[in-house]
Amino acid sequence: MRPGLPLLWRRTVERYNLVGSRCETCGTHFIPARNICPKCRRKGKIVPYKFSGRGKIYTYTIIRVAPEGYEFFVPYALAIIELEEGARITGQVVDIHPDDVKIGMPVEMVFRKIHEDGDEGLITYGFKFRPVNEVHQ
Amino acid sequence: MTIGIVGYGVDIPRYRIKAGEIARVWGEDEARIIDGLGLSEKSVPGLDEDAATLAVNAARRAVRHAGIDPQRIGSIFVGSESHPYAVKPTATIVAEAIGATPDLYAADHEFACKAGTAGVINSYALIKAGEIEYGLGIGADTSQGRPGDALEYSAGAGAAAFILGKERVIAKIEHIYAFTTDTPDFWRREYAKYPSHGGRFTGPPGYFRHVMGGVKGLLAKAGTEPKDYAYAVFHQPNGKFPRAVAKQLGFTKEQIEPGLITPLIGNTYSAASLIGLAATLDVARPGDKILVASFGSGAGSDAFHIEVTDEIERKRNAVPVRLVITNKEYLDYGTYAKHRKKLIM
Secondary structure, rough: OOOOOHHHOOOHHHHHHHHHEEEEOOOEEEOOOOOOOOOHHHHHOOEEEEEOEEEEEEEEEOOOOOOOOOOOOOEEEEEEEEEEEOOOEEEEEEOOOHHHOOOEEEEEEEEEEEEOOOOOOOOOOOOOOEEOOOOOO | OOEEEEEEEEEOOEEEEEEEHHHHHOOOOHHHHHHHOOOEEEEEEOOOOOOHHHHHHEEEEEEHHHOOOHEEEEEEEEEEOOOOOOOOHHHHHHHHHOOOOOOOEEEEEEEOOOOHHHHHHHHHHHHHOOOOOOEEEEEEEEEEOOOOOOOHHHEEEEEEEEEEEEOOEEEEEEEEEEEOOOOOEEEOOOOOOEEOOOOHHHHHHHHHHHHHHHHHHHHHHHHHHHOOOOEEEEEEOOOHHHHHHHHOOOOOHHHHHHOOOHHHOOHHHHHHHHHHHHHHHHOOOOEEEEEEOOEEEEEEEEEEEEEEEOHHHOOOOOHHHHOOOOEEOOOOHHHHHHHHHHHOO
């Protein structure tokens, strides 16, 4: 089912630029952004934070039976990425054969098409991850 | 007043298909195709790549190269003949993704293969008028050729983004000139998936008349001759036309070779002449003069006289075009057809 336009629009900056939040009191980073720091509670000071986009693969799975809209991609790797700031986020790993994906592999954010709502609906863009090599700086 | 390039970046998909693989499917003679078009493979976008994603990734590299705060960018113009939406700008997607919103001028351009240089000229003009500090011009395309048509061998995918400004300029834009007429050499009607073209008519009355008109007009304006330039970049719909037009205009093979990228990745349409310029700047030295002439069917040519400054040695592009191109994976025709949505489901 298509998410509502306001929800997609509210998350544009987060999805395009990997923007989450950071607690200035304890230095913990969050993505998706949190409004309250679970450690510092009332003493926490939350500010928006743009992640560098670099990280490594914490764990991954290979999708062979894809949800609607992703059938053409199979088999593809879906990974939990540990960003260099410490927060973890789920994302597709692209520009690599899924058999070559390894835990600990350095990756970086890349801007890609996430979903197309049929031929007439909205195209959703955002972050995916690709292996870091000398070509990607 | 010095206005010029302060940073640039390209994005080229990693997928390729060889001309021989396309020729095999359509029963053509591989050697004849490669010899006729002057190219042996072309780039193919990934399943999740389109003109907008290529434009964004090229623009992000350009911002890093320029080393500027994207909030100081006052204009973004994206030229393409494959904008993902018929109505909804690609330029706004780029603006949001590089963090340049909301204080800027933004629009999409279409002029076949020269929409990218048209965007560069628009940003140049706004800077010259004193309206903005930095401006971005982008050419991005994921072009399609009709299956079996000669265009299918050459229609590639890629993007190039150029940031213009007045400070820390690596290459000054000293003169611009454009040559424009109404010429029906190539077109795509609204709702049509593939373009139509006039075959050989795209040559002399289309590409050659306009590129030569653009270059001659620019040389007259700048008071220069072909030998004054270290390098020249011409629009490259295939590997043959730019070599032929260079010869006719009196430019040497050495002057055009660094910027001749189409033989390696196909015709990237709005990005083609700009990727050629990027590859040329990758190797250019301070003091070098570069001539660029784009071409867009319909038809017109934008020509630029560019002079490289000392700043280029302090601000080299970290991801040279010829390095980006080395990252590649070949597709067979079936997978390519899936990537280009040529299959009826």
